[in-house]
Amino acid sequence: MSKYIILLPIVFPILMGALLPLFRFRSRKARNIYVELVTALTSILAVWMIFHRPSEDFIVLNLAGELAVMLHIDGLGMVFGALISVLWPFAALYAFEYMEREEKDNAFFSFYTMTFGVTLGIAYAGNLMTMYMFYELLTLVTLPLVMHGMGKTAVAAGKKYMTYSIGGAAFAFIGFIFVYRLGDTMNFTFGGVFGSAAVAGKENLLRAVYVLAVLGFGVKAAIFPFHAWLPSAAVAPTPVTALLHAVAVVKSGAFAIIRITYYSYGTGLLEGSFAQKIVLGLAAVTILYGSVRAVREPHLKRRLAYSTISNLSYIVFGAALMTPAGMRGGMLHLAAHAFVKIVLFYCAGAILHRSGLEYVRDMDGLGKKMPFVTACFFAAGLGLIGLPPMSGFISKWNIGTAGIAQGSGPAVFGVIAVLISALLTAVYIFGFLIRACFPAADGKLPDASGRTAPSDPSWRMKLPMAVLTAMVLLIGFFAEPISEFLTRVANGQI
Numbered sequence: 001m002s003k004y005i006i007l008l009p010i011v012f013p014i015l016m017g018a019l020l021p022l023f024r025f026r027s028r029k030a031r032n033i034y035v036e037l038v039t040a041l042t043s044i045l046a047v048w049m050i051f052h053r054p055s056e057d058f059i060v061l062n063l064a065g066e067l068a069v070m071l072h073i074d075g076l077g078m079v080f081g082a083l084i085s086v087l088w089p090f091a092a093l094y095a096f097e098y099m100e101r102e103e104k105d106n107a108f109f110s111f112y113t114m115t116f117g118v119t120l121g122i123a124y125a126g127n128l129m130t131m132y133m134f135y136e137l138l139t140l141v142t143l144p145l146v147m148h149g150m151g152k153t154a155v156a157a158g159k160k161y162m163t164y165s166i167g168g169a170a171f172a173f174i175g176f177i178f179v180y181r182l183g184d185t186m187n188f189t190f191g192g193v194f195g196s197a198a199v200a201g202k203e204n205l206l207r208a209v210y211v212l213a214v215l216g217f218g219v220k221a222a223i224f225p226f227h228a229w230l231p232s233a234a235v236a237p238t239p240v241t242a243l244l245h246a247v248a249v250v251k252s253g254a255f256a257i258i259r260i261t262y263y264s265y266g267t268g269l270l271e272g273s274f275a276q277k278i279v280l281g282l283a284a285v286t287i288l289y290g291s292v293r294a295v296r297e298p299h300l301k302r303r304l305a306y307s308t309i310s311n312l313s314y315i316v317f318g319a320a321l322m323t324p325a326g327m328r329g330g331m332l333h334l335a336a337h338a339f340v341k342i343v344l345f346y347c348a349g350a351i352l353h354r355s356g357l358e359y360v361r362d363m364d365g366l367g368k369k370m371p372f373v374t375a376c377f378f379a380a381g382l383g384l385i386g387l388p389p390m391s392g393f394i395s396k397w398n399i400g401t402a403g404i405a406q407g408s409g410p411a412v413f414g415v416i417a418v419l420i421s422a423l424l425t426a427v428y429i430f431g432f433l434i435r436a437c438f439p440a441a442d443g444k445l446p447d448a449s450g451r452t453a454p455s456d457p458s459w460r461m462k463l464p465m466a467v468l469t470a471m472v473l474l475i476g477f478f479a480e481p482i483s484e485f486l487t488r489v490a491n492g493q494i
Contacts, residue, residue: 017113072126075494168219175213192266220253238349365439
């Protein structure tokens, strides 16, 4: 097998997305078929590459010595790449109905398709140089999606997103430079790249730089206090926010933190140090902060955004435990939260699309008019709360037991934060469900948009919601083989 094939799932959607505005499609349906075919073929290529990954690294471009654009698929890349590839075709299908009432949808689907390839570039990056390059490219291709409406609120959200992302890039670049100057290689190497001779006497400096790098990559993972861009980005069309919060942007941030912790700086340098304690503490604070804000937030999409802030730091907390069990728990939550949260955002988007309602207080009795959407929200909501045997329970249990086993003060504080967050999650999820299932005193559904008959969406929205809701259940029921595979990844065996 030619090693060049690894380029296809990355370059193909970027190229096809960039060319989309040049084509004169006869109808919106023809354009949608084009997008779905490109997305589905990309997913097939990406999954095929996971099962037929090249044994050697592929250097796409050598800029200067260790500064090379290099692709390689290891165990962690397989996890992230598979997650992206499963979710994206369903995301595109959902977007077709949602975007029917939006303008400039050709431009939207152009950037939407390109984002797929860029995110796969992060997953398949073989060294820090390549991941950093695609990471910054991700900001550029998602900015037009955040600002799609080009209204005052959308423009303000885009400016905030760009400001935070540029600041995060600067912090991450500091970490990049130290790996380049003091590391044995830029390539991702399980256990880290710092030899004892090179770092002698510089250990604390490197640990401080690691914290800066975590904060830099943590901007996209919405670590407190660099989280404010994420609720603001909820102004974007729901297909965008679903991918921002479930896969592309925020999961790339969490993925990058796992990468630099285990494959660049290494747990041998960091474990037990002030750097580990700082990251564990920030993750625990973010878990609590996001959950509290979600309880207080009346706007449904922003409520889910604050929930995302909290849940991303479950992943960061698991990674920062710097044990195989912690890394496994973090990866489990990376996958479980992706399926749960994309379903919840799809439900919120369907409600907005079919009724115009945005605030929870206006949704009394909505379940009677939109039973399918409410049922999907209920199932995914239980997964987010972590009710056994749902996928969210499996990941939270692994993170919690890993924290107890690690035993340090910050780890135990983080476990307490996880338990409190689970309780608060039940509050803000059931806060919506109770209103949706019980009508207002007058029996009428408030109408915020002039649409007098809210109803469930068409099959283009229903199919992605149904399949992904089923995945929320299946991940829980088939957690053992998934956990076994992730254990091998966490031990550096894949």
